[in-house]
């Protein structure tokens with residue numbers, strides 16, 4: 001029978017394996033993205049769920065949230081929020097693209 005110590009060790013090894021593979025994936029994804037002075041982030045409003053993750057990672061304060069009315073046939077929600085890129089402040093670092101859980105942000109030519 002597996003002891004709790006062995007189980008804990010296996011969990012730790014698995015966590016390291018997952019973290020390593022995610023980091024590799026992010027590195028590959030980042031390398032394939034446009035970035036730098038000639039690029040700027042763009043948010044596709046339809047895909048944005050207003051989770052605020054992008055504003056947390058943006059060191060340049062280049063993202064602001066704005067309120068929109070949310071339409072749902074199931075529940076009444078007065079408003080939701082969406083992200084908007086402030087183009088002049090965006091440095092093209094691509095962090096927000098990697099942070100967005102819904103792939104709502106892409107890098108486009110400036």
Ligand code: SF4
Pocket residue numbers: 040041057058059060061062063085089090091092093094095096097
């Ligand atoms: S690309 Fe970088 S600077 Fe531009 S909005 Fe995203 S996180 Fe901010």
Ligand code: SF4
Pocket residue numbers: 043047048049050051052053054055082083099100101102103104105
């Ligand atoms: S991380 Fe993506 S989904 Fe979340 S607020 Fe920013 S753009 Fe919208």
